[in-house]
Amino acid sequence: MLMDHESLHDRDHKRLALFIDKVAGIQLPAHKRSLIESRLRKRLLATGRDQFKTYLDWALSDTGEQVMLIDALTTNKTDFFREAGHFEFLMQYLQQRLVSEPHKARYRFWSAGCSSGEEPYTLAMVLQNIKEDYPHFNYSIEATDISPSVLATAQQGIYHHSLVQPVPIAYRKKYLLRKKNKQLDLVKVSPELKRNICFESFNLVTGNFATMGEFDGIFCRNVMIYFSQAQRQIIITQFAQALSPQGLFFIGHSEGLSGQQFGLNSLIPTVYQKNE
Numbered sequence: 001m002l003m004d005h006e007s008l009h010d011r012d013h014k015r016l017a018l019f020i021d022k023v024a025g026i027q028l029p030a031h032k033r034s035l036i037e038s039r040l041r042k043r044l045l046a047t048g049r050d051q052f053k054t055y056l057d058w059a060l061s062d063t064g065e066q067v068m069l070i071d072a073l074t075t076n077k078t079d080f081f082r083e084a085g086h087f088e089f090l091m092q093y094l095q096q097r098l099v100s101e102p103h104k105a106r107y108r109f110w111s112a113g114c115s116s117g118e119e120p121y122t123l124a125m126v127l128q129n130i131k132e133d134y135p136h137f138n139y140s141i142e143a144t145d146i147s148p149s150v151l152a153t154a155q156q157g158i159y160h161h162s163l164v165q166p167v168p169i170a171y172r173k174k175y176l177l178r179k180k181n182k183q184l185d186l187v188k189v190s191p192e193l194k195r196n197i198c199f200e201s202f203n204l205v206t207g208n209f210a211t212m213g214e215f216d217g218i219f220c221r222n223v224m225i226y227f228s229q230a231q232r233q234i235i236i237t238q239f240a241q242a243l244s245p246q247g248l249f250f251i252g253h254s255e256g257l258s259g260q261q262f263g264l265n266s267l268i269p270t271v272y273q274k275n276e
Contacts, residue, residue, distance in 0.1 A: 008037050008052050019060055024070050024146055025205035025227040025235075039072045067148060074147045075226070078115040080122050081166040083221065086250050087126045089271055090217065093248065094127075098134045106138045107216040110242070112204060113223035114143035117154025117189075118163070123219065124193040125171045142212065144202035155199045157189035205231060209238040216244050221270075222252035236262050243274040 008016075013036065017028040028036055040052060047065070049055035059065040081087065094107070109127075111120040120143035127139045145151050164176055164187055175193050179186040202212070204223070218239050224232045239249060240262040249264060249272040251257065257264075257272075264272035 006052065008033060008040065012052050012056055015060070016056060020070065020073060021228070023066070023206060024074070024203060025231045026070075026073060027226055027228060028073065036073065043069060043072050071147045071149050074150075076115040076145075076147060076150045077222070078118045079166055080118045080164055081168075082119065082122075083253055083270075084166075085268075086219070086221075086271065087122060089268060090123075090248065090250075091126055091130060094130055094137075095134075097246075098130075098137055102136065106140065108213065108244075109139065109141045109217045110212065110215045110219065111141060111143040112202070112218060112220040112239075114145050114151075114154060114199070115147075116150045117143065117157060117199070118159075119143075119219060119221070120154070120197050120199075121157065121175075121189050121193060122167075124197055125167070125175050127196075128175065128193060129171070139196060141197045142215075143197055143199045146201065146203050148201065151199055151201060157194055158186055159189075161185045161187055204235050209242055212242055214244045215242055215247055217248045217250070218243060219250045221250055222254060224251070224255055232257075240264055240274060245274060245276045247274045248272070249274070 013028070013030070013033060016036070020026045020028055037052075040055070043059070043065075044050065044052070044055050046068075047055065047059075049058070059069050097104070107127075109123060111123060114120050120141050123141055127137075127141075131137045131139070143154060145154070158179070161178075162185075164172060167176065172187075175190045176187045177190055179188060204220075205227070220235075220239060224235060227235065236257060243249060248267075251270050251272075253270055255270070262272075263275045265275060267273050
C-alpha cells in the first residue's frame, strides 16, 4: 500500500515529465510536484501498485496504461459560453458570409481540446440558431481531445444543471432537456445538436493534421498554454494550414500569438483570420 508521505523521486519526476512532454506536449515542471503525486496516487490505487517507481517502470512501457496516465495528468477546465465574445463575433461574421456567399454548401468547425464537451455544444447552439434564420446554412463540428475520460463525458452530453447556468435561457429551452429524475438535477443536450458533432481522440503533438481536412473555424482556447514554445509554433502552423481561405482561428484570452508569422491577420484580440 502506498504511504501518503512517500514522495515522487526527482529521477522519476524527470522521466515522467520527458515522456509526457514527448507524447502529449504537457509540461510537468517541479512546482507542480504535489499535483502530479496526487494524480499518480489515483492510478496506483486503480492498478494495485504500491510505489511510484514500480508503477512508472510498468506504465511507461505499457501502451494501455500510457493512455490512462496521460488522462490522469491532463487538466480539463471548461464552461458553456466561456469567453462568450468569441461566439458573438462568430455569429456576426457568419451572418455576413451567408449573405455574401449564399451558395457555400457547408461550414466545418474544429473544437480542438474540447474537454468534456461544453465548447462544441456551445458552438452547436450558436450555429443551430443561425440555421433557423438561414435554412441553407449547414455545418459540422469535429470535437477532439487527448483524454478518453472527458471524451466519454462529452459524447454522453449529460450535465448537472448548475453547469448550464451560463447558457442563455432561450438556448436552454431549445437545446437542453431536463432528465426525468428531478432529484439528480441533470440536463441532456438535444439530439438536434449532437447529430452535427463528431467526437474523437486527437493528439495535437503527434496527430496527423492532414487527416482532419479543412475548416472554416478552429477553436483551440486555453490549450496551448500547456505546451512548450517550440511545440506551440508547430501546432499553430498546422492549424493555419488547416484553415480554409478567410477561416477563423480562436485562442484563449490568456494566450497570445504573432498572427503574421503564421499567415493570420488579427481581427479582434484572440481572433485571427487566414490571409487569402
